[in-house]
Amino acid sequence: MDHWPAHHWPAQWPAADAAHLLVYPRQLQAVEQAMFNAGMPQAALMEKAALAISRRVQELLGTADAGWGRNRAVVVLIGPGHNGGDGAVVARELHVAGWEVTVWSPFARHKPLTADHLQYLEKLGVPRLSEAPTPGQGQLWIDSLFGLGQSRPLPGPIADLAREARLAGQCIWAVDVPSGLDDRHGQPLGACFHSRRTFCLGLYKRGLVQATALAVVGQLERVDFGIPNWALDLVREQGPLPCGLTTGDRATAPWPVPPSAADKYGRGRLLLLAGSQRYPGAAVLAAAGADASGAGAVTICMAPEVARRVSDRYPHVLNGTADLSPPLQSGPLVWRQLPELGRHDAVLLGPGMDVAPFVAHAWEPLQKFTGLLVLDADGLNRLAATPEGEAVAWLRGRRGPTWITPHIREFDRLFPTYCHGDRLERAAAAARAAGITVLLKGPRTAVAAADGRCWQLLEGVPTAARAGLGDVLAGFAAGRGAMAAAAGQLDHGQLARAALDHVHAARQLVREGWTHPSPPMVAERLRHQGPQKG
Ligand SMILES: NC(=O)C1=CN([C@@H]2O[C@H](COP(=O)(O)OP(=O)(O)OC[C@H]3O[C@@H](n4cnc5c(N)ncnc54)[C@H](O)[C@@H]3O)[C@@H](O)[C@H]2O)[C@H](O)CC1
Numbered sequence: 001m002d003h004w005p006a007h008h009w010p011a012q013w014p015a016a017d018a019a020h021l022l023v024y025p026r027q028l029q030a031v032e033q034a035m036f037n038a039g040m041p042q043a044a045l046m047e048k049a050a051l052a053i054s055r056r057v058q059e060l061l062g063t064a065d066a067g068w069g070r071n072r073a074v075v076v077l078i079g080p081g082h083n084g085g086d087g088a089v090v091a092r093e094l095h096v097a098g099w100e101v102t103v104w105s106p107f108a109r110h111k112p113l114t115a116d117h118l119q120y121l122e123k124l125g126v127p128r129l130s131e132a133p134t135p136g137q138g139q140l141w142i143d144s145l146f147g148l149g150q151s152r153p154l155p156g157p158i159a160d161l162a163r164e165a166r167l168a169g170q171c172i173w174a175v176d177v178p179s180g181l182d183d184r185h186g187q188p189l190g191a192c193f194h195s196r197r198t199f200c201l202g203l204y205k206r207g208l209v210q211a212t213a214l215a216v217v218g219q220l221e222r223v224d225f226g227i228p229n230w231a232l233d234l235v236r237e238q239g240p241l242p243c244g245l246t247t248g249d250r251a252t253a254p255w256p257v258p259p260s261a262a263d264k265y266g267r268g269r270l271l272l273l274a275g276s277q278r279y280p281g282a283a284v285l286a287a288a289g290a291d292a293s294g295a296g297a298v299t300i301c302m303a304p305e306v307a308r309r310v311s312d313r314y315p316h317v318l319n320g321t322a323d324l325s326p327p328l329q330s331g332p333l334v335w336r337q338l339p340e341l342g343r344h345d346a347v348l349l350g351p352g353m354d355v356a357p358f359v360a361h362a363w364e365p366l367q368k369f370t371g372l373l374v375l376d377a378d379g380l381n382r383l384a385a386t387p388e389g390e391a392v393a394w395l396r397g398r399r400g401p402t403w404i405t406p407h408i409r410e411f412d413r414l415f416p417t418y419c420h421g422d423r424l425e426r427a428a429a430a431a432r433a434a435g436i437t438v439l440l441k442g443p444r445t446a447v448a449a450a451d452g453r454c455w456q457l458l459e460g461v462p463t464a465a466r467a468g469l470g471d472v473l474a475g476f477a478a479g480r481g482a483m484a485a486a487a488g489q490l491d492h493g494q495l496a497r498a499a500l501d502h503v504h505a506a507r508q509l510v511r512e513g514w515t516h517p518s519p520p521m522v523a524e525r526l527r528h529q530g531p532q533k534g
């Protein structure tokens, strides 16, 4: 192994701080309670949190792109509890700042703090609606009806209002959690207020970043209110917590940098087993991702017509000899003899390989391969063709590290029993059971490592979700993994970093005006994110 410069991939990436931790509602409630027990008055915490939201709301209302004039009316929907209390503070601040504010709170009783704030609003002369607002009455509604830890459907009249508002396209910003959303699992509890923005208080609740919640949560931002470290330790002590990742976190986990003197073999050797007569393009796209990764030597070993398609596009991709079963050459890959794997740092198997039975003897070298094995697409589907217990046993029997990159259907085929919980919980259960690292693709990709570390991307690019993008990601991740493995510096967090690079590349293209960036464009953009860059 060429001498790679010393490189330290942080064991805890990103920092397990308030900006990154993903928690269950009850964990945040425990943090809050610890603060109250230590003497932080509830009223003070409410004021602190709600003032932070008020400042942010006014910033946004004042910005040109918000399209608001100062005379725009804001209606604040106030609930019976402290979510309502937060909303009442926001109403007060907007009123004092000159905004036209009205409030609506259809509850006979409120928690004392909230009742006090409502009483003060009345003294300030802020009108309180006796009936529910009609959509369009007020450019903006602030939803502070219900917040942290919701578990039951909205009461009838409020559910009706939520439906009407949604039909009318009413602009709504949510305090902490959209009312009607279960913030543990991210599932709407029946009718739900669809927010364009959600100001999440303190720590990210896991439910807010689940695919099922995205349409309801809208633009998610966290509002900090200074949770002390000792209170955070309460949740951190419970074991590794998932962390939310944004593209800004790429800078704190740079890729291992190849030694300047390394030859092509010293910079990561990757073998691609991808493509078929039916899907030759998948091999080209996987090669595009691998090429963009900067890996030193990429070899494809497939049926000649597929290999030719790749080398026509990437003449520097080496062409290995595939000892395939002649009768099936035109069909899915079924090989008699795998090429020698040991000379590679990583092997990617799967993109576009087409379905075919799992051939145990052919897969045996893969199990014994001590380098990084990346399984994607039909590589996963073929493994899934065995009974689940065998697939998990096969994966557990792997002699080297394994990364898999399924989308949800491939995951369900491979791990049908891991169907409980949110995607991060499911990926984590499978990762632990099979001793692998799972990248579960979706609108917010989740990555779970066998050692318990978990990451959830907080950003996604829906317009980039197109056929073939997964092939690029698999090739790119495998290429970067080959480089890290060549350096003896492979870390499972690098699969999450690869996913982040992939989203970053697609987002950059969208920001530059490419409304639907194609997979080759994303691969091309990935090329510009060299391992040296953050
Ligand atoms: N995160 C923090 O540290 C802080 C959070 N704050 C705000 O407090 C709320 C949580 O307040 P809480 O009073 O516990 O809950 P709610 O306000 O959501 O609800 C209170 C009340 O409503 C009942 N309820 C809930 N769901 C329903 C429903 N679907 N139908 C009928 N009734 C319902 C529930 O049983 C309660 O009795 C948090 O979101 C933040 O906004 C603090 O202000 C500051 C610190």
Ligand SMILES: [K+]
Residues within 6 Å of the ligand: 083, 143, 144, 145, 146, 147, 174, 175, 176, 177, 178, 179
């Ligand atoms: K709310």
